Amino acid sequence: MPNLPLSPIRTGGRSVRFFDQNLNVDGLSFNIRRSDRRKTLQITVERSGELVILAPPQATDSDLADFVQEKLVWVHTKIEEKARLQQRAPVKEFVDGEGFLYLGKSYRLRLVDSQLIDLALKNGRFCLRSASKHRAREVFVSWYIRKAQAWFEKQTLQCSNRMDVNIEEVKVQDLGYRWGSLGSGGRVSFHWKAILLPPRIAQYIVIHELAHAHHPNHSTKFWTKVEQHLPDWRARKEWLAENGMQVEGL
Structure with a gap:
């Protein structure tokens, strides 16, 4: 059954319409996610470009509409920034001399004939073995996953001990538009593309996810916990937001 629009609310001279789980304003659609754990309103622009309003259950339609109006300039700015960053990530062609990232450094590609394995650094x-070029992306992803598994297992063990977090399993996989995710039962997952980032940025992702074991939302207490273990987290977070899209082109 399609979402049915409710009565429009006029705010700031604009008409705002609410649907079952969405708010449409100024040509933008916001997905509304309510949580008992939230105390304040927050807008996020996901790496996918999806606009999300995180809200406590008691927030009214008028509260949401007013909050979006206050943040419209910021939202449009973030959307434009992400669009520019995405344009800076061309798809790889897997040809001689092309650069590929690993832990923040770019390494040139060389196609070779006499190599027993598909890929080596x-x-x-x-x-890259020339005979494997037809499946080069698959080969690179597999290589990255193996390297990321070892790297993130080591980092997670070190950080979880310091942060008093019990982690039973570390998984590396394709998480779509998320860098990391903390699941139930002591499971933490990381996107394989995180191994392309500089170590200090990948470490921020580890600290960020482990901090969620203490505070599941992004409250002030959460960021205080992050800062206890990573005093310069703001700079690392900003770097990731501004440059993370550059690893999307593989």
Whole structure:
């Protein structure tokens, strides 16, 4: 059954319409997510471009409409920034001399004939077997996943001990538009693309997810916990927001 619009609310000279789980204003559609754990309103612009309003259950339609109106300039700015960043991430062609990231450094690709394995990083270059070029992306992703699994297991163990968090399993997989996710039962997951980021940025993702074991939302207490273990988290968070899209082109 399609969403049915409710009565429009006029605010700031604009007409705002609410649907079952969405708010439409100024040509933008916001997905509304309510949680008993939230005390305040927050707008996020996901890496996918989806606009989300995080709200406590008691927030009224008027509260949401007014909040969006206050944040419209910020929202439009973020959307434009993400669009520019996405344009800076061309799809890889897997040709000689092309650069590929690993832990923040770019390594040139060399196609080789005499190599037993599909891909190796040696002498400062990624060496891809020519016979494997037809499935080069699959080969690179598999290589990244193996490296990321070892790297994030080590980092998670070190950080979880310091942060008093019990982690039973570390998984590396494709998380879509999320860098990391803390699940139930002591499970934490990381996107394989996080291994392309500089170590200090990937470490921020680890600290961020583990801090959720103490505070599941992004409250002041959550960021205080992050700051206890990463005093410069703001700079790392900003770097990720501004540059993270650059690893999207593989």
